[in-house]
Amino acid sequence: MTPPAILHIGPGAFHRAHQAVYAADLIEAGHPEARIREMCLFPPRIAEALDAQSGAYHVLFRDGVNEELQRITSICEVLDEPDEDFLSDPALRLVTMTLTEKGYCHIPGTRRLDPMAIAADLNDPLHPRTGIGWLALGLVRRQEAGLPGLTLASCDNIPANGRLLEAVLSEFVSQAWPVLSDWLAKNVTFPVSMVDRIVPRVDEEAARAIAQVAGATDMLGVAAEPFGQWVLENDFALPIPPLEKVGVQIVADVRPYEVMKHRILNGAQTALAHLGALSGFETSYQAASDPVMGHWLARFCAAQAKTLTCPLGENLDAYVRTTLERLRNPHIRHPLVQIGTDSSFKLGQRIVEAAVCHLDGPEAELYALTIAAWMQYNTGRTVNGAPIPVSDPLAERFRQIDLHADGDTEALVAGFLELDLFEGDLRRHQSFRERLVTLCAALERQSPRDLMMAAELSTTGLER
Incomplete structure (x- = not known):
């Protein structure tokens, strides 16, 4: 043989x-x-x-x-x-x-x-x-x-x-x-x-x-x-x-394919983990299949695709459609708390790097809501104050940021933005920082899905 x-x-x-x-x-x-x-x-x-x-x-x-x-x-x-x-x-x-x-x-x-x-x-x-x-x-x-x-x-x-x-x-x-x-x-x-x-x-x-x-x-x-x-x-x-x-x-070069996957598929999963959990969903399938979250997710994936160079032999529009279909597979029910594990390792490459490309564009609100939800999630509590099991190497740092802020949303956002993963243009962008403060304050009272509904999923941004 x-x-x-x-x-x-x-x-x-x-x-x-x-x-x-x-x-x-x-x-x-x-x-x-x-x-x-x-x-x-x-x-x-x-x-x-x-x-x-x-x-x-x-x-x-x-x-x-x-x-x-x-x-x-x-x-x-x-x-x-x-x-x-x-x-x-x-x-x-x-x-x-x-x-x-x-x-x-x-x-x-x-x-x-x-x-x-x-x-x-x-x-x-x-x-x-x-x-x-x-x-x-x-x-x-x-x-x-x-x-x-x-x-x-x-x-x-x-x-x-x-x-x-x-x-x-x-x-x-x-x-x-x-x-x-x-x-x-x-x-x-x-x-x-x-x-x-x-x-x-x-x-x-x-x-x-x-x-x-x-x-x-x-x-x-x-x-x-x-x-x-x-x-x-x-x-x-x-x-x-x-x-x-x-x-x-x-x-010859795997990186374009790797970045495509990390931005579109993995970026969508990381976004869903925090937006979905704060909206009361338990699995990726539930969140992606919800009409409101699903519409938002399609816009987010399209925005992610705009930041990419298309790898040889691929079609980014088709890849986005396939990604959305995969996330709506009823047999793939990943717990959102599991997807949200170790997110400080993932957020930078999957979402923050892409957000920098949209800071002054119409998609900025998509990224502001995604990052604000990540911040709220890592305070360890939902909108109604229920505890969230934060599993992350920086969990203690997150807890100290929240304690130091003591209910001050601006201080909370400032504390999170000092993390290394936000180093660069996003941290210095004043209007994006203001969006984060507004949305973090809103997330103390409303779920991300509530905010998406209030905005009627318009491309002009979330109502404040």
């Missing part, structure tokens, strides 16, 4: 509904080398479940209209207990990974290694506990075996993920394995990738739906939306399986 050319670290639900599906399609197209060997660094371990199901599981793709079940057999082996030679197979060409942002052991907002997060691996690099430590040890053993380099492709939803991976791994190697540094720089590549598919948690309803269509309980089954995209930078240490044959976009 043809040995697998792909190894993936972290075979969670997203991977099983995304990269593993592309690999399955490529195998079906006549490329058996696209099979995947999986490595589990942390629970849940999936080897036993996969063996019990004869190496197969199902993905149920569904939206409000269609439903399709796909049987996936692209995972050929699972290493529940990794060993230091996991990168030493001569057939291996491509390593992908979904480590989550914390798995990169970096100082948030930078590409620098966090010495506290990686301390155990620095002290004992022969017995790693992190993905970064395991990659370094695996590459040391690959170098010692006289094998060629590899392509290490992050598939996490992080801006310029390949650049982050390269930076933290290189820094770790320079301290823990300095003998590897030169070989790493010359033989290993770190392409940036952009991946997109909404894969909600498999709840009881989804599990029943998968079992009903598949004809049996599936311990590894996942439900996902039909939409999928994978854009991968053309930077490979060795030839990889021809993923472009099954729709993977191999491009």
Whole structure:
């Protein structure tokens, strides 16, 4: 049997509904080398479940209209207990990974290694506990075996993920394995990738739906939306399986695609998280499907699109329409409080950078309401004073801003605008600041949806 050319670290639900599906399609197209060997660094371990199901599981793709079940057999082996030679197979060409942002052991907002997060691996690099430590040890053993380099492709939803991976791994190697540094720089590549598919948690309803269509309980089954995209930078240490044959976009520069997704899809999700929660909605589907919120959201996404350079092969108007359809998928019900988690990391790139392009234009009110709702949300209370569970690295800073303001809306806005994410033109723009003060004051009495209704969704701005 043809040995697998792909190894993936972290075979969670997203991977099983995304990269593993592309690999399955490529195998079906006549490329058996696209099979995947999986490595589990942390629970849940999936080897036993996969063996019990004869190496197969199902993905149920569904939206409000269609439903399709796909049987996936692209995972050929699972290493529940990794060993230091996991990168030493001569057939291996491509390593992908979904480590989550914390798995990169970096100082948030930078590409620098966090010495506290990686301390155990620095002290004992022969017995790693992190993905970064395991990659370094695996590459040391690959170098010692006289094998060629590899392509290490992050598939996490992080801006310029390949650049982050390269930076933290290189820094770790320079301290823990300095003998590897030169070989790493010359033989290993770190392409940036952009991946997109909404894969909600498999709840009881989804599990029943998968079992009903598949004809049996599936311990590894996942439900996902039909939409999928994978854009991968053309930077490979060795030839990889021809993923472009099954729709993977191999491009010279991923950034335009990445910015498009972050601005339109992720920007819409972040906006909905705070506007929707303050308006009494619990999920993204509820908020996006509401006529008032939905009309507002369409205008917001169109404004976001105006700030972009259209990537090659894309159509921004079509992408906006598809985004709105995806957010109205009745099977994608992300809790808004979950989407609102760690929003101080997300707001700058997704919304503030775009807002700067509209400070003096007719769309300024859209951004003012979005940012004012974010501020109100992070005071930890709704319009009627009900508590909001703020989960953010800056939660204590938010609390201090609110306490210091002591009910003074101007002081509250001024405190939030001093955060680093607002540094630049937006912070200095007097009329936009005044809009924020007016809207934050209004949000003490009315929900964002109330304000949208009062404005009759006009393009002239919200009534004050």
